[in-house]
Amino acid sequence: MKLYWGPHTCAIGIHILLEEIGKPYETEKVDVQAGATQEPPFTRINPKGKVPTLVRDDGSVLTEYEAIATWLARTNPDKGLIPADPEAEVRGIEIMDYAVGTLHLQGFGRIFKPALYEPQDSVHQTLKLGQDEVKKQGRALVEKALAILDGQMAGRPYATGENFTIADSALFYAERWAPQVGIALPPNLAAHYERVKARPAVARVREIWGEA
Ligand SMILES: N[C@@H](CCC(=O)N[C@@H](CS)C(=O)NCC(=O)O)C(=O)O
Structure with a gap:
């Protein structure tokens, strides 16, 4: 099994899961910043370029x-990375999907890659929505999503309750971008971020990523 990852990316969440599981795996670093995800040989492996x-x-x-x-x-049921209780499981999916689909791809996406979110067609280009405006929209989306997630995390150490699950890995990767763009995490998310960061699996990944 081999994970392709790039510095500063959401792939850290999957890398953390691999470390939590503790079975052997390989990794390959991809120079995402330089565009290596968008060209061969990487696109021959994943044509989505991600x-x-x-x-x-x-x-x-x-x-x-x-x-x-x-x-x-x-495939690693003994690790408890998906809760057995159906209600906890769906609440975890709810948080993970919001972290990936909205917080990351709608919010941070606009801040990191505003050009992709500018109107691309001739009709809407007349709106002259510049990159600064797109970034501003991104910040508003991130702040709204963080506030909602903060409410959901009240009174619980991890996304689905007492134990670390896949939802926490997704929440963690998105939380970690907030300070990088000058947005303070609200209190429950700040505590969750520190809690996940303190896990030995996360420390090992951060060392591999050259962050520790
Ligand atoms: N929908 C994808 C999104 C993954 C994604 O956006 N990855 C970013 C890094 S966080 C990426 O690989 N970007 C490289 C590129 O767009 O060239 C997922 O959930 O895995």
């Missing part, structure tokens, strides 16, 4: 954060 990308032992390729996280959790 990390995380997981190549499994049978050679099949798995993409999309939630699919990879779910597969890792389901």
Whole structure:
């Protein structure tokens, strides 16, 4: 099994899950910043041009954060990375999907890559929505999403209750971008971020990523 990852990316969440599971795996660093995700040889592995990308032992390729996280959790049931209780499970999916689909891709996406979110067609280009405006929209989306997630995290150490699950890995990768763009995490998320960061698996990943 091999994880393709890039510095500063959401792939850290999947890397943390691999460390939590503790089975052997390989990694390959991709220079995402330099655009290596958008060209061969990487696009021959994942034509979507994104990390995380997981190549499994049978050679099949798995993409999309939630699919990879779910597969890792389901194939390692002893690790408890998906709660057994159905209500806790769906609340975890709810948080993970909001972290990936809204907080990351709608909010931080606009801040990190505003050009991709500017109107691309001739009709809407007349709106002259500049990159600064797109970034401003991104910040508003991030602040709203963080406030909602903060409410959901009240009174619980981890996203689904007492134990670390795949939802925490997603929440953690998104939380970690907030200070990088000058947005303070609200209190419950700040505590969650520190709690996850203190896990030995996270420390090992951060060392591999050259952050520790
Ligand atoms: N929907 C994808 C999004 C993954 C994604 O946006 N990855 C970013 C890094 S956080 C990436 O690889 N960007 C490289 C690029 O767009 O070239 C998922 O959930 O895995």
